[in-house]
Structures are given as C-alpha cells and as structure tokens.
Amino acid sequence: MSQAEVTMGAHSGLMEEPAFRVPAKKMAMWLFIIADSATFAGCLVAYGFIRNATPDWPRPFHGITNVALMTLILLTSSLTMLFGVRHAQMGDKAKAFRWTLITAVCGIIFAVLHIREWMRMIGEGATLFHNPWGTPLFSSLFFSITGLHLLHVTGGVIALIAVALRYQGGRYGADDLEITGLYWHFVDLVWMFVVPLVYLLNLAH
C-alpha cells in the first residue's frame, strides 16, 4: 500500500480521477514526450529554415546503406519493446525481461552504427564548425540534430536496462516497463523525421 493510500484512508473514494484516466507516472511521461517533441520540432524547423536560406547547400551522402540499416534496427527495436510490454502485461516475467534486453541491445547497435557514421564524416574533414563540402552550417546542424537524437538513444538504453533489472528484481511492475516503452517509441518516432530531412534530402545525385 502506498503512502498516499495510507494517508487518504477511507476518503480515497472522494479523490478526483486522474487526468484522462491515465496514471500519474504515465501522464508525466506523455507530458515529457510532448515537451521533447517541441524541442526536436524546433531543431528540425531551424534546420529547414537555414537549409532553405543557404544557397549551394551541400549534399555529401553517397549511400544509404548505413542509414537504412539504422532505421531497420530502430524500427525493429520498437517491435521488440512491444513484445516485452505485452509479456509483462501477461505476467510472463522472463520473456518480458528478455525482450526488453533485446531492445536495449538494438539500441546499442544503433548507437554504434551512428558513431561509425560520425567517424566516417569526421575522417572526411567534417567538424562541428567546418566541413569540406561548403557552408559550415551543414555540419553544425547535422552533428547537433543527430547528436541530440543519439543522446536520447543512449539515455533510453540506460533506462531500459535499469528498468528491466528492477522489473526482474520485483521492484518495478509492468506499468513501469510500459512507460519506458513509451519513451523508446518516441525516440523511434523522432528518427522517422530525422532520416528524410537530415540524410535523404542531402543525398548526392
């Protein structure tokens, strides 16, 4: 029994229902997602603004293999996360734990591929304030937007492992796994906009 339930006692029936009948923790995650989507939207709109206003915008990407592989892995990780949550809701702790760890591994593979992409670009002479293809704004925006996303993926992987371990240990429930899953799906959702705007629109023809 939670502290709130002990304090409220017999008056708990008089308490107001949670907003939209969503538990407080889940609502907090939704509010975070809404706020974070505004952050990413701000970054992408700023990118679009600068790209539109800069003549001779560079198109340095020659292949799509790496980015296609990253997309495949991130989309698949969303599916494995769903499997984890479904098993948790059915009370199958072992499978829920396993699928959540598979999701975290997908996140790690994604991060490794992402860093490999960065290293390739850095090897070609791109830094945060300079690149060999034209306006330095390109690499500033590229590293900022993809870096912000990579930061979210890294945070998500840490959260997934931490929550999965606590779930396995009995300290967290299926709801906690579901809330972490919401965050992971959001990271996937953001990638759906980053890929076309930052990578595919800058593909060399």
Add this chain to the structure above:
Amino acid sequence: MTTAETQKNGGVGKDLIVYGCLMALAGIQFVIAYQEISASQMFVRMLIVACVEAALALLFFMHLWENRGLKWFVLIFTVAVILGMQYGWTDSFRILDGAPWAK
C-alpha cells in the same frame, strides 16, 4: 491492460501489421530520395510519409488509439506548437531571394 484486453486489442498480430506498414513507409522514403524531382517536392513527399509513420507509431505502438481524451490532448497541443514554429518560413525565403524588401 489485462490479458483479455490485450487479446481484444489485436495483440501481436496487430503489432506485426503496423511494423510491416512502418517498414514499407520507410522504404517509400528511400525510393523518394532517388527520384529526379526538386528538393521542395521531395521535402513535401517525405514529410507526408513521415507524418503517416508518426501517426501509426503514436496510435498503435504508443496506444494512443485506446485513450480518446489523451489522443486529442496530445494531437491539439503538438499540432499547435509545430504550426507556431512555421512563423519564420517566409523570412527564410526573404534571406534567400532578398524579397520583398530588395525589390
């Protein structure tokens, strides 16, 4: 969500269908990238596909479909914020073309 509710809402089969649709839409974006069209046409087409992908992920992967009140709250708030950010676009065209002040 209980086991019965999970079954009622389509379960794993629905997840796999949505995953398949997302993969197909991602593939369409890559096809658009190789089309011989202008950057603005490419931008519009890719953005439409990305919005459809995002809607599928929100409604089915994030289960927004199952909560009507929250669905409208998220939709109205997010769309209002994103529309507000479109305020500066005309200025980016001005920087590029020097119009209308330069003319």
